[in-house]
Amino acid sequence: MEVAQDTLTAPAAAETVNVSGSVALLEALIAEGTDTIFGYPGGAIMPIYDALFDYNDKLNHILVRHEQGGIHAGQGYARTSGKVGVVFATSGPGATNLVTGLADAQIDSTPLVCITGQVFAHLLGTDAFQETDVINITTPVTKWNYQITDATEIPEVIAKAFYIARSGRPGPVLIDITKNAQIQLFDFAGYKPCDHIRSYRPKPIVRPQYIQQAAELINSAQKPFILFGQGVILGGAEQEFKAFVEKSGIPAAWTVLGAGAIPSDHPLNVGMLGMHGNYGPNVLTNECDVLIAIGMRFDDRVTGRLDKYAKQAKVVHLDIDPAEIDKNVKSTVPVWGDCKETLPLLTKAIEKKEHIEWLAKFNDYTRQEVEAVIHNELNPTTPEMTMGEVIKQLNEITKGEAVIVTDVGQHQMVACRYAKFNNTRSNVTSGGLGTMGFALPAAIGAKFGAQDRTVVAIIGDGGFQMTCQELGTIMQSGIDVKIIILNNRFLGMVRQWQELFNQRRYSFVDIQSPDFVALAAAYRIPGKLVDDRADLTAALNEMLNTPGSFLLEIMVTKENNVFPMVPQGCSVSEIRLK
Amino acid sequence: MSEAEKKQEFNITIYTENQIGLLSRIAIIFTRRKINIDSLNTSPSEIDSIHRFNIVINEYEEVVRKLTRQIEKQVEVLKAYYHTNEDVIWQELALYKVSTDVIAEKVSVERLLRENGARAVVIRKDYTVFETTGHREETDNLISILQPYGLIEFVRSARVAIIKDSEGFNSKLREFERLEPGEEVIENEYLNQGEKVFTM
Numbered sequence: 155m156e157v158a159q160d161t162l163t164a165p166a167a168a169e170t171v172n173v174s175g176s177v178a179l180l181e182a183l184i185a186e187g188t189d190t191i192f193g194y195p196g197g198a199i200m201p202i203y204d205a206l207f208d209y210n211d212k213l214n215h216i217l218v219r220h221e222q223g224g225i226h227a228g229q230g231y232a233r234t235s236g237k238v239g240v241v242f243a244t245s246g247p248g249a250t251n252l253v254t255g256l257a258d259a260q261i262d263s264t265p266l267v268c269i270t271g272q273v274f275a276h277l278l279g280t281d282a283f284q285e286t287d288v289i290n291i292t293t294p295v296t297k298w299n300y301q302i303t304d305a306t307e308i309p310e311v312i313a314k315a316f317y318i319a320r321s322g323r324p325g326p327v328l329i330d331i332t333k334n335a336q337i338q339l340f341d342f343a344g345y346k347p348c349d350h351i352r353s354y355r356p357k358p359i360v361r362p363q364y365i366q367q368a369a370e371l372i373n374s375a376q377k378p379f380i381l382f383g384q385g386v387i388l389g390g391a392e393q394e395f396k397a398f399v400e401k402s403g404i405p406a407a408w409t410v411l412g413a414g415a416i417p418s419d420h421p422l423n424v425g426m427l428g429m430h431g432n433y434g435p436n437v438l439t440n441e442c443d444v445l446i447a448i449g450m451r452f453d454d455r456v457t458g459r460l461d462k463y464a465k466q467a468k469v470v471h472l473d474i475d476p477a478e479i480d481k482n483v484k485s486t487v488p489v490w491g492d493c494k495e496t497l498p499l500l501t502k503a504i505e506k507k508e509h510i511e512w513l514a515k516f517n518d519y520t521r522q523e524v525e526a527v528i529h530n531e532l533n534p535t536t537p538e539m540t541m542g543e544v545i546k547q548l549n550e551i552t553k554g555e556a557v558i559v560t561d562v563g564q565h566q567m568v569a570c571r572y573a574k575f576n577n578t579r580s581n582v583t584s585g586g587l588g589t590m591g592f593a594l595p596a597a598i599g600a601k602f603g604a605q606d607r608t609v610v611a612i613i614g615d616g617g618f619q620m621t622c623q624e625l626g627t628i629m630q631s632g633i634d635v636k637i638i639i640l641n642n643r644f645l646g647m648v649r650q651w652q653e654l655f656n657q658r659r660y661s662f663v664d665i666q667s668p669d670f671v672a673l674a675a676a677y678r679i680p681g682k683l684v685d686d687r688a689d690l691t692a693a694l695n696e697m698l699n700t701p702g703s704f705l706l707e708i709m710v711t712k713e714n715n716v717f718p719m720v721p722q723g724c725s726v727s728e729i730r731l732k
Numbered sequence: 733m734s735e736a737e738k739k740q741e742f743n744i745t746i747y748t749e750n751q752i753g754l755l756s757r758i759a760i761i762f763t764r765r766k767i768n769i770d771s772l773n774t775s776p777s778e779i780d781s782i783h784r785f786n787i788v789i790n791e792y793e794e795v796v797r798k799l800t801r802q803i804e805k806q807v808e809v810l811k812a813y814y815h816t817n818e819d820v821i822w823q824e825l826a827l828y829k830v831s832t833d834v835i836a837e838k839v840s841v842e843r844l845l846r847e848n849g850a851r852a853v854v855i856r857k858d859y860t861v862f863e864t865t866g867h868r869e870e871t872d873n874l875i876s877i878l879q880p881y882g883l884i885e886f887v888r889s890a891r892v893a894i895i896k897d898s899e900g901f902n903s904k905l906r907e908f909e910r911l912e913p914g915e916e917v918i919e920n921e922y923l924n925q926g927e928k929v930f931t932m
Contacts, residue, residue: 289753294760298807299753318807352908353749353810477801 170341175305175331176205178342179269182312184212185345188240190602191215192227196244198284199271201336203242216602216631219623221248223595225255226621229264230599233582234557234607236390238319239599241268246284249291249330254589256295256326261586262411263388265324267315275303275332288330297325305338313348322356323475324388358476358490365496367487368470369503371444375468377512378404379435379442381427381456384411384585385449385473391494392416392578395448398501403508405516407435409450411585414575418554424516428456429720430567433527434519436718436726439464441515448472449493452482453586462725472496526731527717532572538711539687541565541640545572547690548610548638551698556608557582559600561593561617564646567716569612579604591620597635598627608636608698615641615667625677628703636697637705639670642712650715674705681705741770742796743815743822743893746785747777747901749808758785758809761802767791771824773890778900782810788891810908815895822893826871827853828862828878829885835860841881848874859884 173181179202183191191213195203206215218224221243228239239259243252249270259266273282289301298318300311308331315327372378380402386395396416399406405424408415416423425432427439436458439445445467450456457463460482471478471485472493479488489496531542545568548556554574559582560566566583575581582600584592597611618639628635645663652660671681680700684693690708697704720729748754755774762769770788777784789796796814804812832855835841845852848870850862864871871888 290756293753293757294764301752351807352905354807475805477798477805481798481801 170343172339173342174201174205175302175308175335175338175340176202178305178308178340179312179331179336180205180209180213181342182309182345183240184209185347186312186316187237189214190231191240191242192218192224192231192599193242194218194221194224194244194248195242196246196248196271196284198245198273198333199242199248199269199336201333202269202271202331214602215242216598216627218595219626220621221251222254222591223598223621223624223627225252225259225266225268226589226592226595227599227602227624227627228266228268229255229259229262229592230559230582230596230601231603232259232264232266232599233596233603234579234600234609235603236579237603238265238267238316241266242270243268244271244284245273245288246286248284249288250286252328253291253295254587256292256328258584258587258589258592259326260295260297262584263324263384264326265319266326267312267319268326268328270328270330271336272301272330272332274334276334278303278332288328292328295326296328299328299330301330301332302335303332305335305340308335309342309345310348313346314351317348317351318354322354357474357492357495360491360495360499361489362499364487364489365499365503368446368489368500371468371470371487372402372404372446372500373505373507375444377438377442378402378444378446378509379438379467380404380406380446380448381409381439381450382406382412382415382448383409383450384415385493386412386415387449387578389449389474389492389494391449391492391497394494394497394501396420398497398504401501401506402504403506403513404446405509405513407432409453409456409585410570410583411581412450413570413573413581414578417576418574422513424513425520426571428453429458430571430716430718431456431720432520432571433523433718433729433731434516436720436729437519438515440466440725440727442467444468444470446470446472447483447485448497449474451475451478454482457482458720458724458726458728462727472500523718523731531568534711536711539685539690539708540714541568541642541710542572543687544638544640544690544708544710545569545612547694549574551691551694552608552610556580556610557600557604559583559593559597559609559611561611561613562588562590562647563614563617564642564650564714564716565612565614565640567647568640571716590614590617593617594621594637595624595627597637598624598631598633601633601635609634610636610638612638612640614646615639615643615670616645616665618670619665619667622673625674625679628679629677633703634701635703637674637703638697639705639707640710641667641670641707642710642714643667644712646714647716649713653713653715654719654721670705670707679703679705681707683707683709685709737792739790739792741788741790741817742793743817743820743891744785744787744789744796744800744803745813745815745893745895746787746803747810747812748783748785749810750781750783751808754783754806754808757806758787758803761799762787762789765795765799767795767799771890773892775892779902779905782901782905786891786893811901811904813895813898815893819897820893820895822867822891823865824868824871824891825863825865825889826874827885827887828864828874828883829859830862830878831882831884832856832858832860834881838881841878844877845874848877850874
């Protein structure tokens with residue numbers, strides 16, 4: 155009798171399958187909706203790669219050329235698809251090569267699950283071949299990390315990993331799996347997604363009293379101003395945001411990562427915030443009476459000097475992460491919560507208004523900026539091309555429909571300032587960390603994440619050389635990425651600072667480049683070099699119309715500066731037009 | 733300068749899961765900002781499986797509030813609180829090793845020890861170990877008293893602190909285990925402004 159009872163209470167034999175930890179991992183990834191993995195094999199992750207051999211039809215593994223490229227591709231994928239990017243790397247150097255990407259994903263709130271191989275559990279702490287303390291190295295740059303030493307932990311830990319990566323304020327998660335756990339066979343009882351961890355609260359509870367207080371402030375405001383960031387996009391709250399902006403009639407400006415949350419040409423979209431943002435949004439930050447910050451974190455590149463930032467304004471701050479409230483700018487009303495939930499409540503509670511005179515002020519500053527900066531940047535009379543005119547030409551061809559992936563530096567600021575975005579999830583760039591070398595691999599991932607869209611990577615001559623080995627990934631995967639190198643033969647942003655603040659002492663910013671078109675050709679990628687304005691439009695069309703990837707190198711003015719500019723340590727209202 | 737703007741000792745109490753690596757995850761929140769941890773204690777809490785950290789730092793309240801939020805943001809942290817010394821009952825334990833001969837010869841030493849609430853833990857032929865529990869000033873005071881008599885070894889434990897106004901964590905934990913915890917658990921400091929207990 156006892157035996158019979160045991161078999162009844164134990165899980166039925168048919169429900170469990172005896173599998174390796176590696177197979178359990180891949181089954182878990184599939185159950186989480188993973189279709190693409192960016193990775194690079196190595197000794198300590200070989201059992202997982204061996205299992206992957208049989209999953210070729212379900213999981214598309216993209217072999218990158220460097221683990222940093224792998225993780226940036228994972229980021230690009232996550233940014234365009236809204237899904238969790240998945241990255242594989244081996245132990246030791248494979249894992250340490252992920253660190254830059256983890257830091258980038260952490261500061262830009264990008265959901266990733268990175269799987270690293272690790273030496274056998276019995277070798278941990280022995281300085282075994284390719285052993286590194288990956289958990290401790292990655293702790294400051296991950297939302298969560300965990301080391302698995304026993305295969306039976308895999309289903310539950312992977313479920314937690316995906317839940318943590320994508321919920322609340324998203325972020326990167328790293329799971330380190332020792333080789334023995336990858337090999338170990340166990341009874342896999344099926345995959346159960348995670349929807350609750352008792353010590354983790356992804357979303358603060360929405361407080362009606364704060365919605366009410368915020369609405370009262372907004373309703374009584376004469377000169378209200380909306381600042382929005384990537385939180386709107388991460389929350390999938392673009393429609394809710396648009397409804398709020400349109401009912402309130404309040405001018406709205408974006409952070410670099412918020413670009414595209416509402417279309418560039420929306421009448422209430424008044425431009426970009428921050429160091430190289432637009433004139434009006436910066437100056438009028440210090441004139442508005444109510445500042446409504448939505449899904450943004452008052453980065454120092456946005457605020458400039460904090461003690462002179464919007465001191466006259468009452469601040470309403472909507473954010474999902476309680477640690478962001480009052481971190482840099484003290485809020486009058488903290489609206490904690492997911493903006494997808496809080497925005498509709500706020501929209502309901504506010505009066506429909508228009509702020510015609512106030513909006514006219516923004517437009518007036520825009521006119522001044524066009525006159526002093528934008529017109530010359532987009533319609534130069536110099537023989538050499540400017541970065542701005544390239545972006546302008548690109549806009550005219552793509553009509554704002556393309557995904558624009560940028561690297562870091564002058565070209566990034568110019569692209570963010572001038573690129574048109576009709577759609578959300580169209581601007582992929584390294585915002586918080588400022589990672590040069592981000593764009594090429596991120597563009598590969600961005601295309602895998604949005605296969606029906608045109609993906610254009612805009613990269614400087616410096617940044618391109620940091621991860622240009624990923625041309626090999628493009629060649630082998632056959633992915634279709636349009637690459638524009640804006641070549642000014644300088645590390646332009648540092649040069650600009652040296653010109654403005656270091657008396658033109660150009661210290662190690664004069665960078666030489668290979669023949670980029672020949673480099674692309676070595677990878678069987680067609681390319682072209684343009685150094686004459688007359689050829690620009692045709693070359694852009696050729697790039698966009700050529701099936702598959704294409705590299706277009708465009709020679710631009712050597713010593714052009716990005717303006718406007720809020721110099722470091724200055725207030726946003728001290729923004730310089732030249 | 734107002735009270736809030738002065739640096740002072742704050743007691744940070746953290747309820748966590750018992751997870752390898754969490755100590756490091758919490759410690760780097762301080763080290764990243766170049767903030768020294770004066771005292772750190774980890775122990776079980778009133779609830780089986782829930783760990784409790786007691787951390788003492790000397791900082792501005794504004795900084796402590798931000799740190800506490802960063803701590804509470806960690807996945808395996810259930811709750812983080814901070815309190816001034818007035819809001820907690822706290823103790824530290826100290827051990828002192830002195831030569832037994834000195835104690836035996838000098839009656840005054842024994843009297844001094846008694847006056848300071850010290851208790852002999854071990855008495856051997858060659859040395860004696862005394863113990864006191866109390867606030868920092870008290871344990872510090874005994875060091876200076878024993879120093880002239882040849883203090884051989886001294887060690888002090890981390891601080892442990894009980895929150896005066898806390899009702900413990902049992903009811904809170906039950907809420908955390910639910911999918912949709914009640915408001916009183918997911919409180920934030922704005923709603924608790926009038927209360928004596930600072931809480932996130």
